[in-house]
Amino acid sequence: GQQVMQIPQYQHVQEGEDFTTYCNSSTTLSNIQWYKQRPGGHPVFLIQLVKSGEVKKQKRLTFQFGEAKKNSSLHITATQTTDVGTYFCGSTDAGGTSYGKLTFGQGTILTVHP
Amino acid sequence: DAGVTQSPTHLIKTRGQQVTLRCSPKSGHDTVSWYQQALGQGPQFIFQYYEEEERQRGNFPDRFSGHQFPNYSSELNVNALLLGDSALYLCASSWGYEQFFGPGTRLTVL
Numbered sequence: 001g002q003q004v005m006q007i008p009q010y011q012h013v014q015e016g017e018d019f020t021t022y023c024n025s026s027t028t029l030s031n032i033q034w035y036k037q038r039p040g041g042h043p044v045f046l047i048q049l050v051k052s053g054e055v056k057k058q059k060r061l062t063f064q065f066g067e068a069k070k071n072s073s074l075h076i077t078a079t080q081t082t083d084v085g086t087y088f089c090g091s092t093d094a095g096g097t098s099y100g101k102l103t104f105g106q107g108t109i110l111t112v113h114p
Numbered sequence: 115d116a117g118v119t120q121s122p123t124h125l126i127k128t129r130g131q132q133v134t135l136r137c138s139p140k141s142g143h144d145t146v147s148w149y150q151q152a153l154g155q156g157p158q159f160i161f162q163y164y165e166e167e168e169r170q171r172g173n174f175p176d177r178f179s180g181h182q183f184p185n186y187s188s189e190l191n192v193n194a195l196l197l198g199d200s201a202l203y204l205c206a207s208s209w210g211y212e213q214f215f216g217p218g219t220r221l222t223v224l
Contacts, residue, residue: 041217042204042215042217043204043206043213101170104158107156
């Protein structure tokens with residue numbers, strides 16, 4: 001089955017600094033999804049990318065899907081303390097439809113110092 | 115509109131016991147997936163139910179079984195509990211590609 005590797009495992013930033021987490025796969029992915037999990041909480045869906053080279057923005061968050069559909073990144077501009085949490089990438093094996101096993105990366109734990 | 119709900123919130127069991135966890139999906143969602151999240155790890159897919167049938171299964175032993183009811187709610191059963199089964203068990207419901215996770219059940223096996 002497909003596997004996604006995520007780096008870095010941890011990232012500590014000062015408030016206002018930028019943050020980027022990367023997701024990599026050895027195989028071509030049908031899609032990439034990003035989730036955020038606050039400390040003590042549950043994963044919350046952020047976005048799905050399906051097209052090669054796709055870039056989507058949500059306010060300070062920018063998501064990219066690589067041209068080869070083997071990697072993705074999440075970039076946060078000017079972090080805030082509310083950005084604290086673990087960011088997971090994941091991918092389904094059924095073309096992004098409702099069915100399909102969602103395989104998660106290990107996550108990047110983001111700490112923001114005020 | 116209530117989101118995904120799970121019960122119980124916390125559970126303590128001993129090795130060898132059996133446990134049943136419950137999940138009610140978000141209104142309008144017909145698909146329920148279960149995940150196991152060990153401390154410091156990403157969620158691991160256990161299985162997915164659709165139309166009361168197990169549609170896909172991850173790499174979990176047969177000790178893990180489930181059920182989906184006609185109202186789309188679901189149960190996860192784990193038999194012969196091991197210490198390594200201690201984790202946060204997450205239920206996620208979906209209709210499209212977006213999965214909505216419940217708050218989880220924290221299972222501790224002693």
